[in-house]
Amino acid sequence: MAGRRRPVVWPVLLAALVAAGSARATETERVGMSPFGPNDEIGMLNKVTPESVFKVLRRISSGRTYDLSVEFYVGMPSYYFLGQPRFQTWNVHTPQGTIVDDPNGLGKEKNSHVTYSGTAFSMYAHTGTHIDALSHFGLQGEIYNGFKADEQLGDRGWRKGGVEKFPPIIARGVLIDVARYKGVDVLPESYGITVADLQGALRQQNVALEDGDVVMVRTGRMQWFKDNEKYMHNTPGLTRESASFLADAGAIVIGVDNISTDVWPAQESRNWIPVHSAMLSQRGVPIMQNVNLEQLAADRVHQFAWFGAPLRLRGADGSPMRPVAIPIR
Amino acid sequence: MAGRRRPVVWPVLLAALVAAGSARATETERVGMSPFGPNDEIGMLNKVTPESVFKVLRRISSGRTYDLSVEFYVGMPSYYFLGQPRFQTWNVHTPQGTIVDDPNGLGKEKNSHVTYSGTAFSMYAHTGTHIDALSHFGLQGEIYNGFKADEQLGDRGWRKGGVEKFPPIIARGVLIDVARYKGVDVLPESYGITVADLQGALRQQNVALEDGDVVMVRTGRMQWFKDNEKYMHNTPGLTRESASFLADAGAIVIGVDNISTDVWPAQESRNWIPVHSAMLSQRGVPIMQNVNLEQLAADRVHQFAWFGAPLRLRGADGSPMRPVAIPIR
Amino acid sequence: MAGRRRPVVWPVLLAALVAAGSARATETERVGMSPFGPNDEIGMLNKVTPESVFKVLRRISSGRTYDLSVEFYVGMPSYYFLGQPRFQTWNVHTPQGTIVDDPNGLGKEKNSHVTYSGTAFSMYAHTGTHIDALSHFGLQGEIYNGFKADEQLGDRGWRKGGVEKFPPIIARGVLIDVARYKGVDVLPESYGITVADLQGALRQQNVALEDGDVVMVRTGRMQWFKDNEKYMHNTPGLTRESASFLADAGAIVIGVDNISTDVWPAQESRNWIPVHSAMLSQRGVPIMQNVNLEQLAADRVHQFAWFGAPLRLRGADGSPMRPVAIPIR
């Protein structure tokens, strides 16, 4: 509950921010400008081309599909500490209600014959398995490629950098199973994944990153998904350094099996969420949260064709999605 | 506007229902029982197997992706005649608001440095490009495979037949371009597509339906999507007969480029939405609305690998989704 | 429907704005500064004091209550032309759903015994009978008393000028029945009420305005409330001059029985909604819309004790409310 969680989580964060040295002072952090030109809104997703897509599709070696999404349900873990609305679903039409209300004016007999149900739902876009658009985090009033909030952020979201600009994403996916590499079920609380961890895990898996990869990093936290508080509390995750290593290696999307991608609390003094701001606003690399990597890990499937298509929500800075992996040779 | 639309639309429907002969009397319509057993909740999607998936993936002949989804935006066409909530999106976090409200307690300097945006949205599940779960329509208090509303419909939707049970769907897709076959841009208002139309279009395209196909039927209406009233008014669509022809031919999903799948108003006396109830509750065939088939049609791409994965919304009787088509040989 | 209404309504507005002469040029319009001091957020509601309240309560001459509120229901007329969400209500708990879902874990027997229902609702704050807080409209980035959006508008609304600051309002209410004075059931479309109309109606009613009055202006439009399009289309209403006359006479709240208070389209070239911005941001006078004055008018009750208490919605720039009038001597 908000009233309780915040005293637990935020003081830790504040202490970390105060305690951290000035070595990381980020006075000069600026958003990145896209190599794809001044109108670019999708960053590294420009690397998804018919050629790159065909390249991975040709390597598909089976029809086994791995569903990388969690289920969405009332009460599911989600950001709410800062007042975000939680996932809700409700019945707009039910068989009984249609008979009683007769909304279509057809009367009791016809509405008893045809049994009508209809669901509605509402959510913060950053709930469940989802992708962050480049507009989700920026620096000093700007987002990736220099679009300014003053000019481009309306009441229906961003006119630049919205998730509706993202193409369907088909690319080689690589699982980096850090939990396995570290020999644990789940990485420890607040553990910051290092570059060495990523390198070690890749070596163990005998996979090398390539330009254009969708990279999925496993902490093991997904195993706690059904225990909200445990799942959300001080999650292990990436740091600016380790995330940057992935971006340098050519990652076009970085997804993690926890709620924050960033290790929590973050380990920097000025920037409370450095992986988000660095990847989204400086590198043009969309990130994902709550990706379910358990079955891939269990089956030791470390590279695969990765399919994912965010909803085209105009102006939204993120979208739920349901990515799928299919093994490749 | 509701107050005006209903007098326009519903009287037509009511007149049709009154005028229609008794030849179609549906006193004995009953839901279908699944050949996949008494616990089945997904009907013909059981035909999606690793083998069927691999079969189509092996035929992929390019990396060109066709995005079959519309954009979701405030004011978009959607069902609201019966009181359904329309699509909404709003800003939960903005850069300016984060500075003013300081929800994370980090203060003005840090919140000015990191530029934070966050979107929320709400919608009726049957908005935009979406799939209907088998629970969306039933007959006489039951849905496909005999699950009863009295026992299985809770306040968070159906405990059986919810869309979260649907697997990611990868199958051969077939476009049936009826508008082209009929030599029109858009089929006429209230035109009921016939079996002969479907057969003729398939012949023209030189494609034969196969068991396990995802079938996309084009009326041309998508060209009017941006004109809400025109798009939604008395749409051409399938009839019980023509939809049944597709189900008989092995369709596991039937999608249409209009808002209703059913021709509107429906042409039966007792059942106001026969294609929905027949496909969902009798045949176990999920249906889709508002599928954008324009580019496939323009490029004369009539068969393709079809990828689509609804959100796993627990208990929901539908989900928005963004299907993708890739040409096959 | 938005797609249709806007072509009807907005071009008229735009034409009016273009055609209007420069005599009303409002280059120098500025928000008003409160006579109640630099921290004031409620403007003329400061005139509600224990003394003023007691003065009117002592005059109460009966226990007959007039309910001045409309009903709130799905499909009711409301602003939605600019994308505002419409009124929605839904069942969170139902007796049947509680049995099926067993959300409290008490089981079928106990949940069959206790029959549980629970409603949720959502709305634009400016729906149905409601009051506008002073923050609803301002000028050049500021609201009444000089509070700046840049400094005071967060993601949860205004930190200054929110409706939660409004006290319960008890004051003398005066009905000005302009429709009756003009001898019509409903004032004509787009009729701008003049100062002479108000003066004439007051004379006819034999009531003089006093400092501290809540003024209710009747156009007769409420009779069309159930016909959404007719009710909302080009409503008659106040103009800057006639509203200012009321403010000059001491009105602390001005309510109208239509959806806009302002005559629509407005009759000025630069300011598209002059009564709102003048009353709220320059005069500190809250305004109300959709006030049901029919029974008061039918009974020729022209002065009364007026009770109204907006919900204390933090940061909101308006609130639905249900005012009540009781005749006074």
Added chain:
Amino acid sequence: MAGRRRPVVWPVLLAALVAAGSARATETERVGMSPFGPNDEIGMLNKVTPESVFKVLRRISSGRTYDLSVEFYVGMPSYYFLGQPRFQTWNVHTPQGTIVDDPNGLGKEKNSHVTYSGTAFSMYAHTGTHIDALSHFGLQGEIYNGFKADEQLGDRGWRKGGVEKFPPIIARGVLIDVARYKGVDVLPESYGITVADLQGALRQQNVALEDGDVVMVRTGRMQWFKDNEKYMHNTPGLTRESASFLADAGAIVIGVDNISTDVWPAQESRNWIPVHSAMLSQRGVPIMQNVNLEQLAADRVHQFAWFGAPLRLRGADGSPMRPVAIPIR
């Protein structure tokens, strides 16, 4: 957080239900039939008449108003244990967003001149200071006066017994300050107020209940309102016996300064929420929660004119409201 709260709260409740003796077995509990006739939907609120209203208004002795409502804000305490949506508010229009989006098509200059804000909100109807309609709880599928869910509960709420049927409520209000009588700031956790407590407090205050009173019972919990978890945990409250004593004495509304009215957990074996079901469904007495009685208690104001008018939310089983008290002689 749901995942944590339920293990704390519900096991206690379940244990209580199991442990409670059979003396209170409620096998035969049935809803009450109204003395006001078979069509009655408002129960004891029928006692609000012009005569009763005038009687109390004549006794008003000052213009001092007591605001009995809490503020509504994101993060406020509210029911959510059973999946209810929490209070949300958001900006639909902002000055900056109106300039960027130009939703009215008037362009940057005009939209920079007029500063536009607009709030929306959503809530479970039983949030903050609110009143429960008689349909909120019933017994065995029926609500007060025998209306059956099967026949009267549609998808937009109850066609009978909805809160829109409630009149504005003006009556004598009586504060029963149990906390003061017991000599404590706040009644102990899970304390069940007894009949003797109510009688003792009334004696101490020198006030006798009369037929038609609105009764406000003070536990002192409101002092903890800003600490969500503390405020909501195992609240003291009324029992079936003490609530029935008030109903017997003529109470037409019973309000409490806590979240549940019922002592929590309830002290009966079969009925998990006996005060709710007894008052609403058997006695026809609306109940209220989260009523702020602190200032009345501090000033020792024990009787007063009580004004309250729920929003006329069609079909809703409750409504937020902002009651006001004014001292009487």
